[in-house]
Amino acid sequence: MTVRVRFAPSPTGYLHIGGARTAIYNYLYAKATGGKFILRVEDTDLERSKREYELKQIEDLKWLGIDYDEGPDKPGDFGPYRQSERTEIYLKHAQALVEKGLAYYDFCTDEELEAMKERAQKESRPPHYDGKWRNEQFWEEAQQKLAAGEKAAIRFKVPQKSYVLNDGVRGRVVFPEKMVGDFVLIRSSGLPVYNFCCVVDDVLMKISHVIRGEDHLTNTLRQLMIYEALGANAPEMVHVSLLIGKDRQKLSKRHGATSVTLYQEETYLPQALANYLCLLGWSHPEEKDIFTLEELISVFDLNRFSKSPAIYDMEKLKWVNGQHLRKLSNEELVAQMQTQIPEEHWYHQQTQEWKLNCMELFKEQIELYADILPHLESLKSSEIVKSEKLNDVLSWESTSQIASFLKTELSTLKEEYVTAEIVSGWMDKAKKDLGIKGKNLFMGMRVCLTGVDHGPDLKQLLPLTSIDVLRERVSQLG
RNA sequence: GCUCCCAUCGUCUAGCCCGGCCUAGGACAUCGCCUUUUCACGGCGGUAACAGGGGUUCAAAUCCCCUUGGGAGUGCCA
Numbered sequence A: 001m002t003v004r005v006r007f008a009p010s011p012t013g014y015l016h017i018g019g020a021r022t023a024i025y026n027y028l029y030a031k032a033t034g035g036k037f038i039l040r041v042e043d044t045d046l047e048r049s050k051r052e053y054e055l056k057q058i059e060d061l062k063w064l065g066i067d068y069d070e071g072p073d074k075p076g077d078f079g080p081y082r083q084s085e086r087t088e089i090y091l092k093h094a095q096a097l098v099e100k101g102l103a104y105y106d107f108c109t110d111e112e113l114e115a116m117k118e119r120a121q122k123e124s125r126p127p128h129y130d131g132k133w134r135n136e137q138f139w140e141e142a143q144q145k146l147a148a149g150e151k152a153a154i155r156f157k158v159p160q161k162s163y164v165l166n167d168g169v170r171g172r173v174v175f176p177e178k179m180v181g182d183f184v185l186i187r188s189s190g191l192p193v194y195n196f197c198c199v200v201d202d203v204l205m206k207i208s209h210v211i212r213g214e215d216h217l218t219n220t221l222r223q224l225m226i227y228e229a230l231g232a233n234a235p236e237m238v239h240v241s242l243l244i245g246k247d248r249q250k251l252s253k254r255h256g257a258t259s260v261t262l263y264q265e266e267t268y269l270p271q272a273l274a275n276y277l278c279l280l281g282w283s284h285p286e287e288k289d290i291f292t293l294e295e296l297i298s299v300f301d302l303n304r305f306s307k308s309p310a311i312y313d314m315e316k317l318k319w320v321n322g323q324h325l326r327k328l329s330n331e332e333l334v335a336q337m338q339t340q341i342p343e344e345h346w347y348h349q350q351t352q353e354w355k356l357n358c359m360e361l362f363k364e365q366i367e368l369y370a371d372i373l374p375h376l377e378s379l380k381s382s383e384i385v386k387s388e389k390l391n392d393v394l395s396w397e398s399t400s401q402i403a404s405f406l407k408t409e410l411s412t413l414k415e416e417y418v419t420a421e422i423v424s425g426w427m428d429k430a431k432k433d434l435g436i437k438g439k440n441l442f443m444g445m446r447v448c449l450t451g452v453d454h455g456p457d458l459k460q461l462l463p464l465t466s467i468d469v470l471r472e473r474v475s476q477l478g
Numbered sequence B: 001g002c003u004c005c006c007a008u009c010g011u012c013u014a015g016c017c018c019g020g021c022c023u024a025g026g027a028c029a030u031c032g033c034c035u036u037u038u039c040a041c042g043g044c045g046g047u048a049a050c051a052g053g054g055g056u057u058c059a060a061a062u063c064c065c066c067u068u069g070g071g072a073g074u075g076c077c078a
Helices: A017-033 A051-063 A087-099 A112-122 A137-145 A194-204 A219-230 A260-265 A271-278 A293-297 A314-326 A332-341 A351-362 A369-380 A386-395 A397-412 A420-434 A437-450 A460-462 A466-476
Strands: A004-007 A036-039 A103-106 A153-156 A165-169 A170-176 A185-188 A209-213 A234-241
Touching: A004 A209, A004 A332, A017 A051, A017 A153, A017 A209, A017 A271, A017 A293, A051 A260, A051 A351, A087 A103, A087 A153, A087 A185, A087 A194, A087 A219, A103 A137, A112 A234, A153 A219, A153 A397, A153 A420, A165 A234, A170 A219, A185 A194, A194 A219, A260 A271, A271 A293, A271 A314, A293 A397, A332 A351, A332 A369, A351 A460, A386 A397, A386 A437, A397 A420, A397 A437, A420 A437, A420 A460, A437 A460, A437 A466
Parallel strands: A004 A036, A209 A234
Antiparallel strands: A103 A153, A153 A185, A165 A170
């Protein structure tokens, strides 16, 4: 059997990191098995669905490195791939179920349903539908009302029996009888409801494996019933554990960034986000924690999911990002920085060589592209960053000597930038002429020329700062 | 309330299905040391967990039951 999996987002907002994670798992499984990955847009909630969200989610998916074989903009043999364009199909199947006596028309108003629920609550019964239309004796009346043009929802007549699900990660799950009441298949507006569309589509699109979040586990009961009513076999179900926040609550905006877009904006690497997301609830057979999706394809399998929910930890994501960042060459880093960093912060007027040197120097210190900003800023700043250590260095007799020495040296230079050789020359000369060495020399130089008590090697750092700025820094100390 | 799911370091997890190789391994974070005359990177090491209680067994993190805790669902949302 060829594997066909799908990711079925609702275009009611931006792509959520939880959604991105299940999309990745589906994508990987398709790739690992040589199957097909389908993108299906579940936009049956007309009120909240927006085309712009659909487009944005697709863009974000692609940004993460996920591509699909069939989808709204990639016609396949099982389209259309947008549920709003399949209304007729759902209607046809729902009517067929009514004809078979497996579903029925329901004319209850919202008020009646509300009253029904309240009554059930008062009598501490489960709030299941128990309206008259469930009863076969009214079905003729229903047909008449329908013929008269009255609006009705189509409700599924839930069989009185228990269902068993063999889930790929949960194992055997038994849903007892009477767990759910008759639920709606088609709204009175004529539009279908999620659980129904989902099953009809999964059957029609020949989906072999459903990999989705555990929040759908209880939905599965309803879906199992629909598969049965439709005379179809249910696909393999794989319910992946959920992502939660530090407070163990469902991941929401107050836990920080929850949409993929935000990570783009914060200059995360797509491969790092994808990498980290895989690590939550799934483990690499060799316990590797840094990999690309490409590398994962050959080892990905459905048996390595963990059952418990995972807390989303931004700290580790950052670390993963840093690991991926360090794998990039200086050339790639420069190219990326051009697009990731606002032009006014980036030294776009600098030579390529300067930029490459800059990357070489700072890439070990950053985890995100945006982390380069303060470093870039420090290159042109003549501000003295006060600290206890810095004051100590400034109090040394040797430091004032170095300051005036540097002042003279700098005044003789015509170039715009110093070189590593010039800096070396200063070191040697200061050692010989002033008799300063060791910590006094190095720290004195550093403080005078950078205004900071720590930082990267001076021979690499100083050539990135213009001599004018160096002069300014030194003069402030003199 | 009812139903379903889950439970190993602070966090992500390995081990669990097929009990003994577990004195419970790795990673993030944290702490210390080394490296770097500074910082960062890197290297080495430390602190740190089988939720609790009962079984079963020669032997339980692993199998069973209960308790507790957490999550999800209970929509004419998806």
